[in-house]
Amino acid sequence: MDRPRWQQVLAFAVSLWALGWILGQSLFPGQRPSALDVLGHFASRLGLTTGEWSERLSEVWQSGGGGLAVLGGLLWAATTERGQVPALLGWIAVMIGAERLGYQPAMLLAVTTMVSFVVVLWLAALTSSRFVDRRAVLLPRDVLRAGVTAAALSAVVPLFAPGFFLNRLGRPYVTKPPRRVFPAANIPEQATPPEPTREPEHP
Secondary structure, X not given: XXXXXXXXXXXXXXXXXXXXXXXXXXXXXXXXXXXXXXXXXXXXXXXXXXXXXXXXXXHHHHHHHHHHHHHXXXXXXXXXXXXXXXXXXXHHHHHHXXXXXXXXXXXHHHHHHHHHHHHHHHHHHHHOOOOOOOOOOOOHHHXXXXXXXXXXXHXXXXXXXXXXXXXXXXXXXXXXXXXXXXXXXXXXXXXXOOOOOOOOOOO
8 A cells, every 4th residue: 555656556457457357257157257358348337448459459368378377477476565566467467368278277377387486496495505695595484485475465466456445435534643752861962071170279
C-alpha cells in the first residue's frame, strides 16, 4: 500500500484481472474462461468495444504458452520487498501463457519454475563459501528467506484489489494515535564553562 501511485494503479489492474481469472475457473467450471476472455468482459462492462484484438492476441501467444509460464515463474522468483513489479509482470505472463496450456498447467509450470530456481540457488549456497567478505555470496538462510518473500508477495497479487478497496473504505474511520513526544530532558545539555576564581587581595 505504500508503493508509488503508478505502481498501485498497475497492481490494482493486474490484481483485478488475475482475481477475475481465478474466480472464473471455479464459478464457471464448464466454460473455463481464459484471461483474455476475462479482460474482454471487463472491457465490455466499461463500454469499450473489444473487436478482434483479443482473438489476435490469443493467436499470437498460442505458440509461446510454456515459455511464458516459465518466464512468469522466474519473474515471481525475482520479486523482492522493494521491487514488486516483477510479481505483476509474472502474473501477466502466466495468464497469457495459459491461453494455450490452460489454467492448471500454466500455474503448475510457473510455481515449479520458481521453486526449482530457489532450490538450485539453495544447493549452490550449500556448496559455496559461507564466509562473508566484500564479494556477494550465496547464504542458504538468506536464499530461503528471499524465496519465501518472493512467493508470498507473488501469491497476494490477486488479493491486492479487494485489500486496496477495504483499506480506502475504512481509512476515514481509523484514528491514528498521536505521536509520542520525547521530553527535552533526554537531550544532553551543553557544558557551561566554570566561573573564574578571584585571588584574594593582599593589604
